Amino acid sequence: xxxITIADIARRAGVSTGAVSYALNGxxxxxxxxxxxxxxxxxxxxxxxxxxxxxxxxxRTETVGLxxxxxxxTLGFESFYMQFVAGIESVLTERDYGLLLQVAPDLDAEVxxxxxxxxxxxxxxxxxxxxRLDDPRIAMLSxxxxxPAVVVGDPGLAEGLTTVWTDDAAAxxxxxxxxxxxxxxxxxxxxxxxxFGHTWIxxxxxxxxxxxxxxxxxxxxxxxxxxxxxLATRDLLGSGRRPTAIVYDNDVMALxxxxxxxxxxxxxxxxxxxxxWDDSPLCQATFPQLTSLSHDVVAYGAHVARRLFDRMAGEPxxxxxxxxxxxxxxxxxxxxx
Amino acid sequence: xxxITIADIARRAGVSTGAVSYALNGxxxxxxxxxxxxxxxxxxxxxxxxxxxxxxxxxRTETVGLxxxxxxxTLGFESFYMQFVAGIESVLTERDYGLLLQVAPDLDAEVxxxxxxxxxxxxxxxxxxxxRLDDPRIAMLSxxxxxPAVVVGDPGLAEGLTTVWTDDAAAxxxxxxxxxxxxxxxxxxxxxxxxFGHTWIxxxxxxxxxxxxxxxxxxxxxxxxxxxxxLATRDLLGSGRRPTAIVYDNDVMALxxxxxxxxxxxxxxxxxxxxxWDDSPLCQATFPQLTSLSHDVVAYGAHVARRLFDRMAGEPxxxxxxxxxxxxxxxxxxxxx
Numbered sequence: 001x002x003x004i005t006i007a008d009i010a011r012r013a014g015v016s017t018g019a020v021s022y023a024l025n026g027x028x029x030x031x032x033x034x035x036x037x038x039x040x041x042x043x044x045x046x047x048x049x050x051x052x053x054x055x056x057x058x059x060r061t062e063t064v065g066l067x068x069x070x071x072x073x074t075l076g077f078e079s080f081y082m083q084f085v086a087g088i089e090s091v092l093t094e095r096d097y098g099l100l101l102q103v104a105p106d107l108d109a110e111v112x113x114x115x116x117x118x119x120x121x122x123x124x125x126x127x128x129x130x131x132r133l134d135d136p137r138i139a140m141l142s143x144x145x146x147x148p149a150v151v152v153g154d155p156g157l158a159e160g161l162t163t164v165w166t167d168d169a170a171a172x173x174x175x176x177x178x179x180x181x182x183x184x185x186x187x188x189x190x191x192x193x194x195x196f197g198h199t200w201i202x203x204x205x206x207x208x209x210x211x212x213x214x215x216x217x218x219x220x221x222x223x224x225x226x227x228x229x230x231l232a233t234r235d236l237l238g239s240g241r242r243p244t245a246i247v248y249d250n251d252v253m254a255l256x257x258x259x260x261x262x263x264x265x266x267x268x269x270x271x272x273x274x275x276x277w278d279d280s281p282l283c284q285a286t287f288p289q290l291t292s293l294s295h296d297v298v299a300y301g302a303h304v305a306r307r308l309f310d311r312m313a314g315e316p317x318x319x320x321x322x323x324x325x326x327x328x329x330x331x332x333x334x335x336x337x
Numbered sequence: 338x339x340x341i342t343i344a345d346i347a348r349r350a351g352v353s354t355g356a357v358s359y360a361l362n363g364x365x366x367x368x369x370x371x372x373x374x375x376x377x378x379x380x381x382x383x384x385x386x387x388x389x390x391x392x393x394x395x396x397r398t399e400t401v402g403l404x405x406x407x408x409x410x411t412l413g414f415e416s417f418y419m420q421f422v423a424g425i426e427s428v429l430t431e432r433d434y435g436l437l438l439q440v441a442p443d444l445d446a447e448v449x450x451x452x453x454x455x456x457x458x459x460x461x462x463x464x465x466x467x468x469r470l471d472d473p474r475i476a477m478l479s480x481x482x483x484x485p486a487v488v489v490g491d492p493g494l495a496e497g498l499t500t501v502w503t504d505d506a507a508a509x510x511x512x513x514x515x516x517x518x519x520x521x522x523x524x525x526x527x528x529x530x531x532x533f534g535h536t537w538i539x540x541x542x543x544x545x546x547x548x549x550x551x552x553x554x555x556x557x558x559x560x561x562x563x564x565x566x567x568l569a570t571r572d573l574l575g576s577g578r579r580p581t582a583i584v585y586d587n588d589v590m591a592l593x594x595x596x597x598x599x600x601x602x603x604x605x606x607x608x609x610x611x612x613x614w615d616d617s618p619l620c621q622a623t624f625p626q627l628t629s630l631s632h633d634v635v636a637y638g639a640h641v642a643r644r645l646f647d648r649m650a651g652e653p654x655x656x657x658x659x660x661x662x663x664x665x666x667x668x669x670x671x672x673x674x
Binding site: 024036039040042043063065072073075079081082083085086087089090092093098099100101102103104105122225226227229230252255256258259260262263281282284285286287289298 | 400402409410412415416418419420422423424426427429430435436437438439440441442449450452453455456457459562563564566567589592593595596597599600618619621622623624626635
C-alpha cells in the first residue's frame, strides 16, 4: 500500500496542503475546528511523518527529554522530582511539547540514551539533572553538534553548557548562622547522596560556616530515603554529644527526624531544632510545622524549560541563577533552652 | 478466518505467551533458537500485529504515552504518581522504551493529545489514568483501530478496553469493619476529587458498609491536597458530634489529619483513629506511624506496563485485577476509649 501523503489528507479534507501542514505541525494558520478535522482524517488514513523527511527538513520532534538515573523504587520518595517535572510540563504544555521521560539504572545508561535519542532524532533538547563531580554526561554533551541541553546545577559543574541553578551554599550558610544566633553550638547535617555536586556544595558550606562560627558540625550521609533519615537521626541523638539542631537534605528525612524525636520523648523545638530542605506541602502538614529552606520547585522546573527553549532556538550558552532557597521559619526551630 | 493471537502461537510453540511476546517484539528474554522457532510458527500461522500504526508501517516508536489531566501545581503533592511512573519505567527500561509524559489542563486537551499522538505516530500505546463516570476518553479510545491502551481503573469504568485495577471497594469495607470491631460508631471519610470513578467506588463502599453496620458515616470532599485534608479534618473535629475515626483518600491528607489532631491537643489513637490510603514511606516516617491501606504502587505501575506490552503485541482486551489494598495496622488506630 502506498504511503499516505499530505496531498491525500488535503484531498479528503477538502483543504489545501498548506492547511494540512499547519495542522499536522501544530502551527497557527488553521482554526481549531479545522485542525481537529484534519488530525482525525490523518489518523483515519494512518498518516505518519517519515522520519527521514523530518530529519531532512529539520522538523521538530516537539519533544524534550529527561533521563533520571535512579532506582525506580526510590523515585517516589521525594516530592522534588514530581514538582520539578510538573514545572517543566507547565511550559511544554503551552507550546504543545511532550516530555520523554526515561529512568536509567546508571550514568552510562543515561549517556547511551542520549546517543540513541540523538541518532534517532527523538528529542529537540534535554534537561540534565544531578550533575556530579567529573560527570561523564557533561563531556559527552560538550562534543560538537550536541543536543541542546540545560543542566540543572551549579555552573562550575557543567562548563560549556547552559545551567540553571539555585545558590545552595548561600542557603546552607544562612541556616547555620540562624542556628548560631539561636544559641546552638552543636549542629548536624543529614546529607543526601555522596557524589552529587549539590551534596558536595552543601557539605562544604556547612563545614566552612560551622568552622567559621566556632560550632561543632557533624555530618551523616544518606540516600535521601525516610528510612536512612530516621537511622541517621537516631545515630546522632544516641551519640555521646548529641546535636541540638539538625539540617536535613530534603523534606521526608526531616519528617522522619520529627518522628524519631517524638519517639524518643524529645520536644521539638525545646530539645531539638529541625530544618528541612525543599519546602513541600508536607512541611506545613506536620505539627509543629517544619522550618524549611524554601524554593519554588515548580517555578524552577518552568525556568529550566524556558531556558531550554531559548537554547533550542539558538540562544548562546549561559549560567542562570534561579533563586537562593529562603529560610522559612516555622515551628521546628527555636532558641537553645 | 479468525484472527491469529499470541495465545495461538504460544500453544503451537509450546511456550508461554510472554515468550511469544518477547520473540515478536525482538526483546531479550528468550533464546535465539526459541525466537527463530516462534517467528517461524507466527509466519506459518499468518500472524500480524493488530495496531493501526504497526500494520501500516513496521516501525515501532519505542514510546508509550501517559497524559495527566491535572493542574501542574498539584502534581507534586502525592507520592502516588511518581511511584506509579517509576513502576511503568521499570518495565519500559527493560525493553528500551521511553515514556512520553504530557500534562494537560483537562480531559478535552487529553483527548486532543491522543488524536495528535495517533496522527503523528508518536507512541505505540498509552496508559489512561483516573477514569471517570461517562469519560469522553473511553469513547474516543473505543473507535475502530484505536491506540492500544490500558486503563488504570475498574473494568466497569472502561468497557471494551483493557483495564488493570485494585479492589478499592473491598479495601474500604475492610477498613470500616476494622474500625467497627474497635468499637468506633462515628466515622468519617475524607475523600479525593469528585468525578473520579475510584472516588465514587470508595464513597459507595463507605456508605453501604457503615449503613450495614449501623454506624454514622460522614463524608467530606477534597482535591487531595494537604491543605484541604487539614480543613476537612478541622471541620469534622469542630462539629457537634465529632467522629472518632477518619479514613483519608491518600497519604498526605492523613499526615495533615495527624498534624491537626496534635494541634487540637487530641491524642492519636486514644482520642482519634486515622487511616491513610496509599502506604507511602511517609506513613512510616510519622510518630505514631500511620495505619494505611497498602498496595505496592511501583508494582502496580509495572503490571500496567506489562499489560500494555501484551496489548500492543495483539493480546485480547481483558480486565486484570492487580491487588486489593491491605490494611496495615500501625500506631494511628486503636480501640475507642
